[in-house]
Amino acid sequence: MAKEIERKVLVNSRHPTFSKLMETNYSKIRQGNIMSSPTGVVRVRVEDGFASLAIKGVTTGISRNEYEYEIPIPDAEQLLADMCSKVIEKNRYLYPLRDGLVAEVDVFPQIDLCIAEVELPSEETEFEKPEWFTEEVSHDPQYFNNNIAKRI
C-alpha cells in the first residue's frame, strides 16, 4: 500500500513550453474503472508494455491510499473489454520540476482536456509552478478521475 499525495493543475496549452513538451516522447495510457463506489475505485491500466490493477481509496485533502499491482497485459486487455464501460485514453508527458519533482502532463485526446499532476512526498511539500501552469484543481470534483471518465 502506498499513499498517493497528488496535486492537479490545469495548463495553458497555448504556451510555447507546452508546445515544445508535445514534441517529446510520451506514454500512451488506456485505462478504465472496473468498479467505483463512494469508498474508492478499482482501475485497470495498460501503458507501454506494462499493465496494472489499482485500488484507490477515498481522497482526503490531496491524499489517498493506493494499492497497485502489475498484472499480465492480456488480462488487463480483457478486463478493459469485459468489465469497463468506458476506456479512457491519455497521453502522458513528463516535465521535470525543481527539487527532483516531476509533473505528469496528461493530454486526453477524447476530450478537450490537459491536466498536470504532481506527486508529492508529503501533503506539506510545496512545488514551484512553471508559468504555463494555471489554475489548481486538486479539490475540484469535476477533475476527479471518476468525473473525467463521465465526460468520455
Add this chain to the structure above:
Amino acid sequence: MAKEIERKVLVNSRHPTFSKLMETNYSKIRQGNIMSSPTGVVRVRVEDGFASLAIKGVTTGISRNEYEYEIPIPDAEQLLADMCSKVIEKNRYLYPLRDGLVAEVDVFPQIDLCIAEVELPSEETEFEKPEWFTEEVSHDPQYFNNNIAKRI
C-alpha cells in the same frame, strides 16, 4: 484470466463422513468484498500465509470469468480493514471426489452454513455426489457469495 466453473451443494452436517471431515486439517480463510456491482465483485482474501485479490465477473449458468492475483499479506489485511464493510470467515476442508475432482467444503462459523463447492473443468462435466451432499444450490441466489456476505 481463468474461467471459474463451479457447482454448489448443501451438505448434511449430521452425516458421519461430515463429522470425520471436520477432524481433518482446514484452511482458515478471511475475505471481504472491496466492491460489488451488477457486473461482478472485487474480493480480497487472506488464507494460510497467502493473500489474493480477485475480480470475478457475472455468473452465467455455473461459469464466470475470474482474475486472481497474489498480493502481499499486509496489503490484504489493510484492504480488509479499510475497504471491506464485512469480513467473512470460512474454514475450508478438502474432500476428494472421483475422477480427480475435489470438493471444497466451506464452514462459515459466523452463520449456520456449510456449502460444498466443486470446481469443474467444463460446464458439462458431471461429478458423483457423495451421499452426504444434499440439495444443489448453484443457481439459488441466496447462496451467491454476495448474498452470503449480507447474512454476516
